[in-house]
Amino acid sequence: MAAIAYDTVHIYAHALNETLAFGEDPYDGRRLAERVRNRTFEGVQGWVTLDNNGDRETNYMMYSFQDGKMKAVGYYFGHSGEYEDVPGTMITWPAGGLTPPPDAPYCGFDEEKCPFDLRHSRYGPIYTLGLALILPIIFLLVGYTIYHRHTVEKKVAFKTCQLRSQDITPIRTRPATSRNSLPSGEENSCRLAEYKNTVYVMKELRVDGNRATIRRGIQKELTQLCELNHPNLARIYGACLEVPNCCVLIDHCSKGSLQDILKNESIKLDWTFRWSLIMDIVKGLEYLHNSFLKCHGSLKSTNCVVDSRFVVKITDFGLWMLRKKKRISMEEPKFDALHLNNNAVTLLKHAQDQLWTAPEILRGGTERSQKADVYSFALILHEIAFRKGVFYQEGSQLSPKDIITRVALSLSGVPFRPTILEKDCPAGLSGLIKQCWAETPEDRPDCKVIGAAVRRISGMKSENILDNLLARMEHYADNLESLVQEKTAQVLDEKKRAEDLLERLLPRTVANQLKHGGTVHPESFDSVTVFFSDIVGFTAMSADSSPMEVVDMLNDLYTCFDDIIGNYDVYKVETIGDAYVVVSGLPERNSNHAAEIARMALEMLRAVQTFRIRHRTSEQLKLRIGIHTGPCAAGVVGRKMPRYCLFGDTVNTASRMETYGMALRIHVSETTYQALCLTERFLLEARGELEIKGKGSQRTYWLLGEKGGIAKESFV
Ligand SMILES: Nc1nc2c(ncn2[C@@H]2O[C@H](COP(=O)(O)OP(=O)(O)OP(=O)(O)O)[C@@H](O)[C@H]2O)c(=O)[nH]1
Ligand SMILES: [Mg+2]
Numbered sequence: 001m002a003a004i005a006y007d008t009v010h011i012y013a014h015a016l017n018e019t020l021a022f023g024e025d026p027y028d029g030r031r032l033a034e035r036v037r038n039r040t041f042e043g044v045q046g047w048v049t050l051d052n053n054g055d056r057e058t059n060y061m062m063y064s065f066q067d068g069k070m071k072a073v074g075y076y077f078g079h080s081g082e083y084e085d086v087p088g089t090m091i092t093w094p095a096g097g098l099t100p101p102p103d104a105p106y107c108g109f110d111e112e113k114c115p116f117d118l119r120h121s122r123y124g125p126i127y128t129l130g131l132a133l134i135l136p137i138i139f140l141l142v143g144y145t146i147y148h149r150h151t152v153e154k155k156v157a158f159k160t161c162q163l164r165s166q167d168i169t170p171i172r173t174r175p176a177t178s179r180n181s182l183p184s185g186e187e188n189s190c191r192l193a194e195y196k197n198t199v200y201v202m203k204e205l206r207v208d209g210n211r212a213t214i215r216r217g218i219q220k221e222l223t224q225l226c227e228l229n230h231p232n233l234a235r236i237y238g239a240c241l242e243v244p245n246c247c248v249l250i251d252h253c254s255k256g257s258l259q260d261i262l263k264n265e266s267i268k269l270d271w272t273f274r275w276s277l278i279m280d281i282v283k284g285l286e287y288l289h290n291s292f293l294k295c296h297g298s299l300k301s302t303n304c305v306v307d308s309r310f311v312v313k314i315t316d317f318g319l320w321m322l323r324k325k326k327r328i329s330m331e332e333p334k335f336d337a338l339h340l341n342n343n344a345v346t347l348l349k350h351a352q353d354q355l356w357t358a359p360e361i362l363r364g365g366t367e368r369s370q371k372a373d374v375y376s377f378a379l380i381l382h383e384i385a386f387r388k389g390v391f392y393q394e395g396s397q398l399s400p401k402d403i404i405t406r407v408a409l410s411l412s413g414v415p416f417r418p419t420i421l422e423k424d425c426p427a428g429l430s431g432l433i434k435q436c437w438a439e440t441p442e443d444r445p446d447c448k449v450i451g452a453a454v455r456r457i458s459g460m461k462s463e464n465i466l467d468n469l470l471a472r473m474e475h476y477a478d479n480l481e482s483l484v485q486e487k488t489a490q491v492l493d494e495k496k497r498a499e500d501l502l503e504r505l506l507p508r509t510v511a512n513q514l515k516h517g518g519t520v521h522p523e524s525f526d527s528v529t530v531f532f533s534d535i536v537g538f539t540a541m542s543a544d545s546s547p548m549e550v551v552d553m554l555n556d557l558y559t560c561f562d563d564i565i566g567n568y569d570v571y572k573v574e575t576i577g578d579a580y581v582v583v584s585g586l587p588e589r590n591s592n593h594a595a596e597i598a599r600m601a602l603e604m605l606r607a608v609q610t611f612r613i614r615h616r617t618s619e620q621l622k623l624r625i626g627i628h629t630g631p632c633a634a635g636v637v638g639r640k641m642p643r644y645c646l647f648g649d650t651v652n653t654a655s656r657m658e659t660y661g662m663a664l665r666i667h668v669s670e671t672t673y674q675a676l677c678l679t680e681r682f683l684l685e686a687r688g689e690l691e692i693k694g695k696g697s698q699r700t701y702w703l704l705g706e707k708g709g710i711a712k713e714s715f716v
Contacts, residue, residue: 007043049079161226161238165245200249205322232284234315253305275458280312286447297368299376300356351400362408371441378436428457522635528585530654536622538578594675626657628669666703
């Protein structure tokens with residue numbers, strides 16, 4: 001105590017001295033006390049430290065109770081806050097521990113550090129009970145929310161792919177293919193329907209049962225199908241489940257099926273293009289095999305459709321339960337083709353459909369499998385490679401039913417497969433095809449392996465979408481170019497034929513005017529020569545012959561005449577029954593029209609001499625010819641079936657010359673005679689004055705021949 005008193009006075013004295021030294025009031029106890037704080041000095045007991053509050057940081061000695069005695073084990077120095085062990089001693093902590101216990105309880109003195117720690121909280125039991133009640137409720141709530149959301153989403157998804165029949169407008173069946181594709185045919189058409197202004201392929205579904213059953217049965221599958229999304233799959237847009245209008249709507253691909261493309265010879269397919277078609281199928285199939293569907297089940301070239309960018313998309317997958325059954329049994333009973341004609345067609349189509357079906361499925365083992373899809377893929381590969389149709393067998397005429405029977409039965413132990421034309425096959429492809437249609441399903445590769453093989457065999461450098469697209473576009477452009485060339489040639493050919501026809505019906509100059517859209521004005525000509533010929537006794541001959549015999553005779557005769565007139569500057573005006581009318585001097589004017597007609601008439605008469613009537617070979621055909629020269633008008637009359645007609649008295653007079661003529665003689669008028677005389681080339685003989693009806697008395701002549709040419713003697 002004395003030491004403490006000493007130190008107290010000591011510190012007080014120091015504080016007082018300092019107060020006086022600073023000239024402060026020594027009676028101000030507050031100031032004095034402030035000087036005492038935060039001070040360290042050497043007191044009688046050693047160093048003394050006073051803290052901020054003026055409290056002394058004391059030194060302590062720690063004792064441990066060992067072996068029944070208190071033993072000093074450590075020092076604590078208050079002024080420096082340091083601790084020092086007493087050398088050679090050891091502290092035994094409670095429970096024999098080597099480390100001191102914590103200086104505060106785990107949860108603090110007031111459990112402020114762990115309000116929810118049930119192990120240490122005094123409210124632990126309450127919390128535990130509460131949690132035991134609340135947690136299951138929370139779990140239930142969360143579970144219910146997840147379940148509810150899932151089912152609602154499913155319902156929404158199903159709703160979006162469920163369509164109302166009233167919104168679907170079927171479009172009249174039309175050829176499935178574009179104008180670039182196959183000609184239309186029932187077997188190559190698909191039903192189309194419009195839904196919200198978009199055209200889809202409409203696939204009917206076979207539904208036995210009521211709506212509720214359908215809903216339960218296919219709701220899930222349909223929702224999943226609508227979710228399938230791959231560039232090489234034709235997307236299923238939705239389905240209508242209203243009996244009896246049950247159907248699915250599938251994306252419509254404008255180029256038709258792969259089969260249509262392969263059959264269309266106007267589409268050229270180089271190997272780059274073929275490989276990309278093949279790769280598309282492999283990718284689509286691989287996606288399907290990895291999807292919930294696991295396999296396609298009906299893979300064939302009609303179920304690979306081609307879109308406007310020449311990308312192949314696999315279609316008609318899934319919904320197996322609802323597809324119209326097409327399978328045909330091996331033991332199909334023989335049917336009476338007459339009575340079951342429709343059935344016959346259907347059976348044939350079904351047998352055709354099964355040409356892609358794997359042998360194990362034909363035998364009725366399973367209904368579908370990935371390996372069976374690979375077999376079908378091999379047949380498609382074969383179709384693409386050789387473009388000879390499905391299951392091409394060199395030199396074979398087997399029906400589809402015979403083929404599938406042989407595939408199924410595998411007679412003579414050798415699998416029955418299409419012919420591979422090795423020389424037309426890129427190296428490695430035939431091996432791949434054979435592997436894919438192996439008899440044992442396990443020997444067939446899967447899609448991944450096929451994809452790698454195709455890449456290797458084709459040497460495809462890139463599967464880059466852009467490269468591919470460009471390559472296809474290039475191909476498409478080439479195709480279009482050749483198509484345009486081909487079509488242009490066809491159009492030109494067609495045009496030429498139309499022009500030829502027009503030129504045969506009308507004089508060339510007139511036809512040209514009509515072709516260029518001009519109107520043909522009637523024209524008058526000062527001088528032309530008109531020729532008329534007629535068969536003597538034609539009416540009697542017609543009465544004794546059948547109409548076809550008469551037609552044949554006239555056809556033979558006129559063909560012969562048509563050949564002759566080609567050698568002269570004349571224009572055939574028309575034939576009226578047995579009359580043949582020719583003119584020279586129009587529509588192209590010429591100065592020697594009389595001579596042209598005269599020469600032509602002489603040649604025709606000579607031809608008639610040797611002409612044999614088919615049905616009366618012994619009879620001589622008797623032709624009467626009349627010629628007249630004079631003015632004439634000519635023009636096209638009428639719009640429909642336009643004809644170039646002659647008008648004027650010259651035509652009538654020429655006709656009269658023929659009527660008043662004689663068999664196998666050429667009767668010419670005065671004007672023609674004068675025109676021929678001017679040429680000094682023809683032999684003519686006066687017939688004398690002749691009373692001609694409507695013309696009065698006329699001097700007429702016989703044309704006998706041409707000097708140095710055809711003479712009269714040869715006619716008689
Ligand atoms: N243009 C075009 N034609 C198609 C489309 N889908 C099918 N087709 C055509 O319709 C024809 C008939 O198709 P489907 O009715 O599916 O008959 P299938 O493919 O022979 O047989 P399943 O699919 O087994 O019923 C095919 O050969 C194609 O020519 C398409 O998306 N676009
Ligand atoms: Mg199909």
